[in-house]
Amino acid sequence: MRHRENLIQSCGREVQHMQQALQLMNVHLHHAVSDLVGATGLRILDAILAGEREASKLVELRDSQCSKSTIEELAKALKGDWRQEHLFVLKQALETYRHLLKQVAECDAQVERALAEVVIPVGAQPESPAPKNPAAKEQASPKKKRFHHRKTGTSLKRDLSEELKRICGVDLTQIIGLNVLSVLIILSEIGLDLSRWRNAKAFCSWLGLCPGNKISGGKVLNSRTAHVVNRVAILLRTLGPSVGKTDTWLGIFHRRMRARLGPAGANTATARKLACLIYHLLKYKEEYIDVDHLILLEKIHSHRIGRLRKQAEELGFEVVAKQVAA
Structure with missing residues (x-):
């Protein structure tokens, strides 16, 4: 998964090269469409590299669902000087981008084969019983998460949620904010054996999501979270702003923490909540229970x-x- 992430970052760099080449030709296609490497963007780029220069012809390749700009605005954005040196850079960047997409697809196929080979021992039980939380269970019921993940060119082409559920023993994609790719990254970093951390607090501390405890003479010197370079922590912090926009109990929590601590503190606090959920579900194999946000609002x-x-x-x-x- 780390190699796949490197490929995704390389794809992003090639998209930036394409944007730079267009900008230098005074062509603002990347401002007129929401995604330069989306369906509309790629069709127009291919036509430009094939020799088409008429804006009226290029606009005909616009998808009917394209809503960021009107036909007139798109036609205006497609008028440039078309210098050969920048067209050459644009051509090579697009070819490299598509080559990287093929490598990402090969990487995804290898991941699927690796997941299919994973054998889970039958009847495996957690060493310690799950902590009781009857208050939450009385007022909650399993629900489908209300979270939309945008599909991109580098997204997984096949739904591996059932395969991940077989391996983990529980569906982690039900947690607010997590999708199949997020779960794959988490499992590739921490594995399935959580016995290395005695509890959820130790797990969050390892991720660097807990407040510091620099105390001398009874005085707190610094309570900032430790600087820990951890891919799981980075991923969970990245999910914070998106989770904060949802109409869920975790979204309410993020917005309250944002008002109190600011954006960075809210992202860390939300990441810690997600880490606790992941630890509990993986260790005790319990299904995720989404508490009704109306109960939290009433409280x-x-x-x-x-x-x-x-x-x-x-x-x-x-x-x-x-x-x-x-």
């Missing part, structure tokens, strides 16, 4: 009312709920 509302009443009492006032007419 937050009750807490705010209680805090307001306490402050009113300290000031000699009384808070009375407003009666709504039926």
Whole structure:
């Protein structure tokens, strides 16, 4: 998976080379379409390299679902000076990009073969029983996560969720924010044996997602998280902003932490929540339970009312709920 990530980064560099070549020719295709290497972008690039220069002809290759720009705006963006040296760079960058995509596809095929060869011992049980959490289970039920993952040219072409469920014993893609590729990266880094970490706290500490404990003479010198270079931690932190946009309990948590700690602190706090979920599901083989976000909102509302009443009492006032007419 690390090699695949390197290939993806190389693809990104080639896309930047294509954007630079277009920019130097005063062609703003990469500003007129949402994805330069999407369906519309690739068709127009191929036509340009084939010798087409008329903007009116190139606009005909626009997909009907393209919404970032109008036909007139796209035609205006496709007028440039078409210098040969930049067309040459554009051609080589596009060829390299497509070659890298083939290597990514070969890498994905190798990953599929490796997953198919994994043998899981039958009847394997966790060494210690799962900690009880009846309060959460009484108010929750298994639900499909409400999270949309955008498909790109470097995305996995085949759904490996069932294969990963067979290997892990639990469907990690049900966790908010995780998709098949994320789970593959996590498993390639930490494996399936979580006995190396005595609990979820130790696992989060290894990832560098816990506050520091630099204390001297009873005084906290620094509580910043340790600088740990860990691919799993980087991945989980990257998921933070996307999770924060969802209408889920974890999205609510991220937004509250963002208001209190700022964006970076919220990403780390959300990453720690995700790490705890991953550790628990992998170790105890329990299905993910998505708590209804309305329950959390009701709890937050009750807490705010209680805090307001306490402050009113300290000031000699009384808070009375407003009666709504039926």
